[in-house]
Amino acid sequence: MRNERGGTSGLVSRAARIGEEVAAAVADDVDRRARFPVESLDAMRAEGLLSILVPASLGGKGAGILETAKVVAALGQHCASTAMICAMHQIQVACLVRHGHNDHLRAFKEDLVTRQPLLASATTEVGVGGDVRTSVCALERENGRFRLEKQAPVISYGEQADGVLATARRTTNSPPNDQALVLCTPPNLSLKRVSDWDTLGFRGTCSPGFVLEASGDEACVLDDPFDEIASHTMVPVAHVLWSAVWLGIASAAVERASAFVRAEARKKPGTTPPAALRLAEVSALHQQMVELVFGTARHYDEVSQDPETLEGMGFAIAVNGLKVSASTMVVEVVGRAMAVCGMAGYREDSPYSMGRLIRDAYGAALMVNNDRIIANNAQMLLVHKDA
């Protein structure tokens, strides 16, 4: 299964090589110990993969979201935690690239190319029930500077990040939905860890809760309001790149099932192994997932400069549909791939083991719960017209 590479793009080949040579070697240890995949991140930095979305005019690669999704999927075939960290970082970079216009943020984008800092996200907050479009905390602004304290129930790889993009009410007088996005960086950033991260899957993302305290120049606040950042960039890019991670997991499962059936077939040439039929079925489902994820990524690249489309309900519904579908399909694909391998897939000590893949796959529907996303679509469909 090499559909994800989809061509000979240099970036995707580099990511695939890092996946095979670095991420695959440490994936089980990362998972077992719930530790950060530092080797993979070092390799990504060495290849400049943390700045691929920065425009060429600022020294980056000017990659699109389709190419970035292929990079993420290539990593996801070998270590889902590595791929998810890459995806979440690229989402932050996309927000900065498209919505951070002032000189300070422009300089930071150039910094991304030279220093390859890793960016984390603090959007959810204690007390908002998972609704990232409302904030309790607020930017306290005075004399051209801001100060922020935020109770974050989850900041993925917070302890390993070189910066955090956080949402907050725009001012202390703003209502909960009038939000801004601010870049918080050391030395004016402190993260006090308040919980642990011991989960079924995605264990290497190291995502405990923190109390975030930050201050800095007001120029660290992204120029566009958060609702525009969310609808134009953060939500669509997140749903595409998360889905690319899940696609990587699904591809790994199908690859293992395929290797299992080939080995069976070699034992009895001339007879098609019974599991080959099940493999053909799961392969077709996987193909749907490939087209869904990369098709939506391609569509985003086509409309990414068209605010009318990005703000339309049809686009929001489609992007939400992607998240719900891909997160459901990954569980289905991995489960069916395990059935192909039988006990060899159920065992933890076999080359066809599906254990880690299944545990990672079940996280997909829970990170930003599908029920919340389906409820959002249900509401939009009350007024949305063309299907």
Added chain:
Amino acid sequence: MDEEIRKVLAEHARLPVDVSEMSDRADLYQAGMTSHASVSVMLALEDAFDIEFPERMLRKSTFESIAAIRGALTELTSSGEKSG
């Protein structure tokens, strides 16, 4: 028309401020109207004015102020783009 719009907003926009004291041009989103509440406002306006907002109008800017809503409703009621 304005009175009816303000009535719909008072009932459905879930604003932390008094709608009757807001200016025509005040930004409803900055006043605290969430995207969830804006869908309720759309539905209530469709019912109150017996119109259907076409897809092209289903965007944030159409509902960002009382003046913007009035503009959209005027266009719909005068062009005969009524629901059947």
